[in-house]
Amino acid sequence: MPDSKSDSVPNPSYGVRPGEVAIDLPAVPDEGVYFIGRIHTPWRRREDCPKNARESDAVCTVEVGEHYAAGLAGVETCSHVILLYWMDQARRDLVSQTPRHYGVPRGTFSLRSPARPNPIALSVARLLRVEGPTLSVIGLDCLDGTALIDIKPYFASVDAVPDAVVGWHADRKG
């Protein structure tokens, strides 16, 4: 079992802040992911991205690779889709982190920060239209050029929990 440490800075632009804890990651991954497309957004720099996806009404496009485009049949009937994408600029070794806008250290799995062992982000996006291999959506917050790894239909019956609470966040606002 590797030791925790708080002084490793694999990517200098994402340094360790007070209260943050970095771990050694395994030498080899367990499985591999394919990039199946690219997401195009208006945001070219991290600091320009909306802090959360509902903050912006920007129309973004999702370009699915030609090879995978047949998989879109039926997606045009969905009002909303779940997009999974790979945050390749995020560090993967933080188990405790201190988001700038909160200022308090929290466990990685209680946050939606892109920095996590598997830097897979998830957004529920409103689907405007599908044209060939291109989806137009509202509700993303990622950098232009982000790699897409999955598109799923959003089923309100299993995915919508309007009364769900994230206690630490509610307490913060309350």
Added chain:
Amino acid sequence: MPDSKSDSVPNPSYGVRPGEVAIDLPAVPDEGVYFIGRIHTPWRRREDCPKNARESDAVCTVEVGEHYAAGLAGVETCSHVILLYWMDQARRDLVSQTPRHYGVPRGTFSLRSPARPNPIALSVARLLRVEGPTLSVIGLDCLDGTALIDIKPYFASVDAVPDAVVGWHADRKG
């Protein structure tokens, strides 16, 4: 660009049905994922798993690896979490598939089938408690021993869309 084909059966237990289309996958993945824990459920065989997660009230447990357990701080304040897990028995090469219970071929990205280029499943689970590295949850549908790849807090403000519609599914029921 590899050709589509419908006769390859990499895993005989997941054969190609009428209307299904398999593609050649890239030779090497673009990125790697780490398994960060294991999910324990009552289901040992595919045919025993609930067809969707809201069909079952079974309490399942999620064991996070010791190495990552510090990342759980704060998760105990969440009423619901999003779990991402790796469906290692699913084939990855189908872009069109015919789920047995629908009987009609559809694009992979309009389905929640585990068979997809990146076999990452997503469930919104109700969190009962966190004890050390172990979460007890309701709302999973996967096989016992499934590999965990992420835990995220569920924020109703961005994740809940109660009026979302999957048109092909609604038409089917209507």
